[in-house]
Every structure is written in structure tokens, then in C-alpha cells.
Amino acid sequence: GGFDPKSSSRLPFSLRFFLITIIFLIFDVEIALILPMILIFKFSNLLIWTSTSLIFILILLMGLYHEWNQGMLNWSN
Numbered sequence: 843g844g845f846d847p848k849s850s851s852r853l854p855f856s857l858r859f860f861l862i863t864i865i866f867l868i869f870d871v872e873i874a875l876i877l878p879m880i881l882i883f884k885f886s887n888l889l890i891w892t893s894t895s896l897i898f899i900l901i902l903l904m905g906l907y908h909e910w911n912q913g914m915l916n917w918s919n
Contacts, residue, residue: 861914872902 879895909915 865909865914868905869902872898 876898879891879898883891
């Protein structure tokens with residue numbers, strides 16, 4: 843049992859899975875930043891809240907479009 847100590851400790855690393863992980867982490871953090879915006883809605887100025895939300899979502903959509911345009915969202919090779 844165990845592992846073969848003579849084999850290389852470096853396994854072949856897929857850059858595609860790394861980039862998918864980075865994309866997931868970015869959008870996961872963005873969701874964590876969007877959730878408090880819902881909670882502060884009733885305490886804040888409507889114009890400032892709306893403009894901040896629209897700018898934030900616009901940046902997210904531009905990032906999503908960039909990833910889609912670069913082909914990173916294609917699961918097939």
C-alpha cells in the first residue's frame with residue numbers, strides 16, 4: 843500500500859481546471875458582496891443604492907462576457 847516514493851511528486855496540472863476554479867472563486871466572492879446590498883436597501887438612499895448595484899452588476903456581466911468571449915466557459919475541448 844501507500845505511494846511510490848520514487849515517482850515524481852509533480853502531477854500533470856490542467857490549466858483549464860485551474861482557470862475554472864479561479865472563475866468560480868471570483869463569482870463566489872461577488873455573490874458574497876451582493877448579498878449585503880439586499881440587506882442595506884431600506885437604510886440607504888435609493889439613487890445611490892441603485893447606481894451602485896447597477897455598476898456592480900455591469901462589471902460582473904462584462905467579466906462574464908469576457909470569459910465567454912475567450913472560450914473559458916466551453917466545457918468541451
